[in-house]
Amino acid sequence: MKFFYKISGKIIYFSLLILISPALSQSISEKFTLALEEYYQARYADAYILFNDVANDYGIDDELYASSKYYAADALLKLGQKELAAAELEYIVNHIIWSNFREEAFYHLGLIYYEFEKYSIARARFESLLDEYSGRKYSGSAMYWIGESYAAENKLDDAIEFLHKAIKDKQSNSYRDYTIYTLATVYEKKGDYENAVKYYDQLLSYYRNSSLLISAQIRIGVCYFYLKDYQSSILELNNPLLDDLPDNFYSESLYLLANSYYRVQEYIEAEKVYSELLEKFPDTDYIHDAKYGLAWSLFQQNKYNDAFRVFNHLSAGSDSIAVESYYWKAEAKRYSGKNKEAIKIYRELLSEHSSSFIVPRVEYQLGLLYFNSKDFNSSKRFLLTAASSKEADVRARAYTLLGELELDNKKYVSAKNYFEQALNFAAEDSDVQLRSMLGLGAALYYLGRNDDAMEYLNKILAASPDFERDRVNYYLAENYFDRQKYYQALERFKGINTQEEDIKRLTLYGTAYCYFNLGDYENAAFRFAEYVKIYPYDERVTDAKLRLADSYFGSKNYTASYTVYKDLFISQKLSLDDPYTYYQYAQALYKSGKTESAIKEFSNLQKKFPNSSYADVSLYTIGWIHFQRGDFETAIDKYRRVIDVYSKTTLAPVIYYSIGDAYFNMGNYDSAIINYRKVLTNYPSSDYVFDAVNGIQYSYVAKGNPEKAIALIDGFVNENPSLKFSDQIYLKKAEIYYSNREYELAKDSYIDFIEKFSNSKFIPEAYYWLGKSADNLEQYEDAIFYFNVAFQKYPKSEIAASSVLEMGSIYNSLENYGAAISIYNQALEKIKGSPGIPEILYMKGLTYINADSLQQAYEVFSDVSYYYRETIFADKSKFESGLIDLAAGRYENSDNNFLELAEKRNDELGAKGQYHYGLSLYEQGKYTEAISALVRVRTVFSMYDEWLTKSYMALGDCYVKLDDNRKAKEMYRIVISKHKNDSYGKEARKKVRELK
Incomplete structure (x- = not known):
């Protein structure tokens, strides 16, 4: 800190002359006056002599003496004789302790010692001043100088303490x-x-x-x-x-300004300021760094030639900036696409600075350049050398590039090893760490280690979601595909948006296969067709065409499927020597409506490949084609031929079942029952047993003998109690009673089922239908009991939510709204995540309406419409919210809800929304707008008679308000013509009469 003195002359000391004793000799008085005159005229040497004489001659310890001593010291101070001045001031503070000048003396002593860098002595004098003259005129300044002294000694915490005190003492601090x-x-x-x-x-x-x-x-x-x-x-x-500013400060400010521009990537401004600094201050201490900064600013603007010139200038030396500049002038060439020149400069750098710290980086860059120019041998040689560097980052980069080199050569084990080495040296969350993890994930995928591969790929997503997003998603997709997780694979394929041709091609192919394996044949067909169109000469195109035909078949576009198969056969890319392809071809013929051709090809297939797995299926399919035509007798003959030709066919259960279906459709129920029974008797463990039981049930019901179906079920289950679907068949018994509205017998049968098959997965369903049976018998307590068992004991079953809704419905019908709300709340806690939650919430809202708790209802509906916006109950809730808003006169809210439903939906809910939007406008007195809204019910929702009728009535009311009675009558008469004898017609006739 620069040292400052303040003149502290006091004109008031002239008044001291008045106080001089009359006995004082005239010479003392004259000397003191003369001394003061010399002092104020800045003749300090003379003043000092006179003041000193006065002090020596006077000999009386009073204020005149003290004043003479002080001014003598101050004169010395102004003469620059600070050591002498300090001695005089020390005398004052130590011997004239009663003087008013003692405070001044302490202060100036502190300043003198500060200037002499005797900081501890300076602080002692300032602290004495603070102790003895606390709160006086120098207190704040003294604390400032104490802070300065501590700062000068680098005792920063002590400095901070006193500087804060000095800031607080604003009155006595002259140095704020x-x-x-x-x-x-x-x-x-x-x-x-x-x-x-x-x-x-x-x-x-x-x-x-x-x-x-x-x-x-x-x-x-x-x-x-x-x-x-x-x-x-x-x-x-x-x-x-x-x-x-002075040059040194100005050049520093320009240097930092340029650096700041560079840091915020404003490279043009950085270039300007660096250039200004170099032009104005060519001898600045920052010259070397500023040129380096200028070169980087040019480099970042892609001005590689200009950057090269500056780097080249700086590279003529041996310091670190020179070596770095040598490196970056090569990079400037590389970035400008001049790889050969870059290689030449790098090799020169290795020659001139062979022992430099930068050598490993250069070797890595040479490896990279040779890699890009496909000189893999040279690349590998330099990379292996770089990989032995002491710099972890260079080693990580070198190992990563070596891994990529091996990956390209399909040497996956070697690639894996290199990538693992790279991870040992890569910095956490660095680009090279992510790149090595990606390479390792790819290598592991090709080695079939899907779980390990996905671990690394997911780590990349967690650390940096945007890093190589397309490649990460591609390898994740392929790993999911290998694990047959096609949904997850598809999501990853969908996340790829690349222009890289190989990835685009493989992504399209993989996406098509995902859809195919998921059974989404329409999307699969679209993707395979696109693949065939874009890549007609690709090695996978024949497979893509075959899957395209299969996809067309799966999506029931049989003509297209048949066409693709036919083209494949004609082009000889496929032959009819493959029974699967032949079978698919015949199926496509059939499905595309070419039934006669299909029958012919199925027959030919059976003859050509009589021992293939498709032979008996082909004969069966011929029978099935006749069945679909309604030619049931021929179908029965063809079905029986399968048994005749292939007596041990695994299709026997479905054949007998199909024969039974044919007889059933002919109305020959006895023959149908005989063939259905063959499935039960001969193939009791077949998957067609349940369908056969259904067939027998329907046959007996058609004959008017449902009790025989029940007897059959009892007999079959008694004989085969441990079959995997015996419980499901036994449950049919109760279903028969229920469908015949024999609810008491249904209840008994459901209870019997629960006792007989206590471990069945259908137990929750049985309790639910027990509840339904009791409900139909108006046994509400029993019904609630059974529904509650289904809900409480089986909350994870699909039937749990339905049971809650049924209980809520019963409670609402009994006007026990509190119980309904209670059971809904229990469900919201117990079966979170159930698909039934939106409906339960919606019903809770309706229950609040029934209980006249509109505010609670409104809150529930708001939650449903916000959190479950993709469900129909969100829209139903918006409608109910709209009704509440309409009743409360909150028209803006109600209009928004009704209009959104009307524009979004084309079903009855949309019709209700459109009508109520018109009704709201009517209530607001906006009759013309209401007419437009109500007319839209007729043009868009005319199939919903209730709302169409109400809209005609409302249109009539609007025209009445507009004094257009003719149009009003026209609207009412439309209602009368369609509803002559119901309440709508009566109300319309009444309105017409009122207009006469």
């Missing part, structure tokens, strides 16, 4: 701006740039005339720079006031 500035610099030294900025900013804000203003402006810019708040640094360092 300096105090704030010093405090800021101390915080800056501590690296506490936030507090430094705070106090520099105080100085800039409250002391605009301070001589420290420009210095503070620079320092706050510096602090912002170290806080990495480069925009603020730019704002402060770009101040025009800084143009008047």
